[in-house]
Amino acid sequence: MTERMEIKDLNRVEMGKRIRERRELLKMSRDELARRLDVTSKFIADLEYGEKGASVKNLYRLKQILGVSVDYLMDGNPSNQNETEPRKMLNENIMGSLSVCNVKQLRVMEQIARLYIEGVVNNEEDSEE
Template structure:
């Protein structure tokens, strides 16, 4: 049981770090966006200890993902809504380009 908890914390830490890097944020920038200390972000990414729910919520908001994603790696409706909000910022032409990219990804990944 303790080993499962440790694995879960490590996986969550990996997702936090990967998402931060995907957004091209430093730990300092993420700390500022999430109203946390750089040390707290570093601890979250190292997986050395579990996070409090409020810290998890702050990190999820700053990383533009759901807390569910950070906890489990699952994409939930909230994640899709965040993506839809981003799409609303694009022009119709840009949306068609994104759609074509998604279609190509689906084609590539279903081919394997």
């Protein structure tokens, strides 16, 4: 006997809240998000209030602009199910913040992360031994 998976409906209000939260976390105005998404500010407001849905094209763009997975936008599920909840949120926040950086800025952040890992993380591991 095969169990049937429960099919849920998309909750556009909750999806809109997640979009707004990510946009605000990135300190991005509705106008800025609208410009980057190539839509009107009114559409962004309607999306954030759950009054409108997003096309597949706009979902794909939103995931890139906001630095989160489509699963997170649509269902609130972070992309990596194996992480603890605080780690998931931190990962989403870091990736979201980096999503507004250009390539040059990302290279600098990569260098900072490597130096941090070499200097702090590796030293913590040495002190535990």
